[in-house]
Amino acid sequence: MARTRTSPTDPLTLEVVQLIGSVVARYYEEYEQAAAQHALTGAQARVLGLLSLAPMRMREIAHELKCEPSNVTGIVDRLESRGLVERRADPADRRVKRAAVTAVGAETAAELRDGLDFAREPLATLSREERVVLRDLLARMLSPDVSGTTSSPSGATSSPSGA
Amino acid sequence: MARTRTSPTDPLTLEVVQLIGSVVARYYEEYEQAAAQHALTGAQARVLGLLSLAPMRMREIAHELKCEPSNVTGIVDRLESRGLVERRADPADRRVKRAAVTAVGAETAAELRDGLDFAREPLATLSREERVVLRDLLARMLSPDVSGTTSSPSGATSSPSGA
DNA sequence: TATTGTTATACTCTATAACTATA
DNA sequence: TATAGTTATAGAGTATAACAATA
Numbered sequence: 158m159a160r161t162r163t164s165p166t167d168p169l170t171l172e173v174v175q176l177i178g179s180v181v182a183r184y185y186e187e188y189e190q191a192a193a194q195h196a197l198t199g200a201q202a203r204v205l206g207l208l209s210l211a212p213m214r215m216r217e218i219a220h221e222l223k224c225e226p227s228n229v230t231g232i233v234d235r236l237e238s239r240g241l242v243e244r245r246a247d248p249a250d251r252r253v254k255r256a257a258v259t260a261v262g263a264e265t266a267a268e269l270r271d272g273l274d275f276a277r278e279p280l281a282t283l284s285r286e287e288r289v290v291l292r293d294l295l296a297r298m299l300s301p302d303v304s305g306t307t308s309s310p311s312g313a314t315s316s317p318s319g320a
Numbered sequence: 321m322a323r324t325r326t327s328p329t330d331p332l333t334l335e336v337v338q339l340i341g342s343v344v345a346r347y348y349e350e351y352e353q354a355a356a357q358h359a360l361t362g363a364q365a366r367v368l369g370l371l372s373l374a375p376m377r378m379r380e381i382a383h384e385l386k387c388e389p390s391n392v393t394g395i396v397d398r399l400e401s402r403g404l405v406e407r408r409a410d411p412a413d414r415r416v417k418r419a420a421v422t423a424v425g426a427e428t429a430a431e432l433r434d435g436l437d438f439a440r441e442p443l444a445t446l447s448r449e450e451r452v453v454l455r456d457l458l459a460r461m462l463s464p465d466v467s468g469t470t471s472s473p474s475g476a477t478s479s480p481s482g483a
Numbered sequence: 484t485a486t487t488g489t490t491a492t493a494c495t496c497t498a499t500a501a502c503t504a505t506a
Numbered sequence: 507t508a509t510a511g512t513t514a515t516a517g518a519g520t521a522t523a524a525c526a527a528t529a
Contacts, residue, residue, distance in 0.1 A: 174439040176458040181347045252505045252510040276337040279461040294454045295339040298442040415487040415528045
């Protein structure tokens with residue numbers, strides 16, 4: 158299992174790690190802030206964003222959020238009570254409920270996405286070539302396996318996509 | 321106040337934004353997981369990490385966490401009840417309390433840091449030059465103002481470091 | 484009077500366990 | 507019996523408002 162520790166004390170690596178931490182912190186801030194502007198919590202905004210792509214079963218939502226299904230009930234309840242989401246019965250299996258955005262919910266989700274300037278705006282200061290480089294480096298960070306070398310089969314990253 | 325929208329539909333930019341979202345999600349997961357391995361919540365781990373750098377007043381902690389000071393009371397209470405942190409009186413101003421890690425707390429904080437492999441391990445697959453490029457690109461994302469010159473002296477980002 | 488930290492309160496998110504209605 | 511969703515419960519983080527001690 159050789160844990161291939163990456164010389165944690167390498168100054169350059171530490172610097173990059175810290176920068177990533179800063180990006181993460183900043184991104185989260187902006188996300189919560191954008192959600193709050195629509196009087197939504199982070200979790201509610203995430204669910205609304207997910208459902209704006211496609212209706213989902215309660216259990217699927219829980220899986221995407223990486224939380225227990227019982228929690229989804231309340232989150233969808235609150236979105237539903239505000240008319241942003243609705244529950245639909247599944248004709249094939251009457252145990253299943255599919256949550257789906259309403260027209261208003263879809264609109265809110267779109268506004269929410271547009272409000273996320275942090276990740277997009279600073280990118281404008283980068284040239285097209287630089288963005289390509291950044292894309293490739295980030296992609297390799299997310300799936301280290303492609304390098305064909307180093308290690309861990311750990312593949313199947315199945316895109317967290319939550320945030 | 322021209323809102324300088326960055327052509328939100330540019331496919332390349334969208335791709336990078338999505339990658340950043342994935343990195344953020346993955347980093348957060350790993351952080352929470354590392355915290356949980358020490359039976360700490362994310363907030364507790366963040367405070368412990370902050371205090372491991374230097375003792376802080378309750379209000380300062382709140383500022384770093386970007387939350388209300390009243391919340392810090394409970395978080396520090398829980399850390400203190402586990403012997404990871406202690407409150408110290410400030411001789412100069414008796415209203416002030418400084419929270420500081422205990423020896424055990426410092427050790428836990430160090431283990432916590434070592435447990436954060438995500439940001440560090442994938443970086444090993446990048447060459448030194450690539451890491452330099454990544455560092456510069458991330459730095460520019462975090463301080464778009466420097467646009468003129470390429471290499472900001474990483475100027476005092478005051479590291480949110482929370483995450 | 485202003486500031487520091489705390490308490491009190493209410494809401495949301497979270498996990499766990501038990502329940503229902505289906506299958 | 508197993509599964510989908512819910513309810514019930516408890517712990518934690520959060521914001522707001524009010525309070526004590528100190529400045």
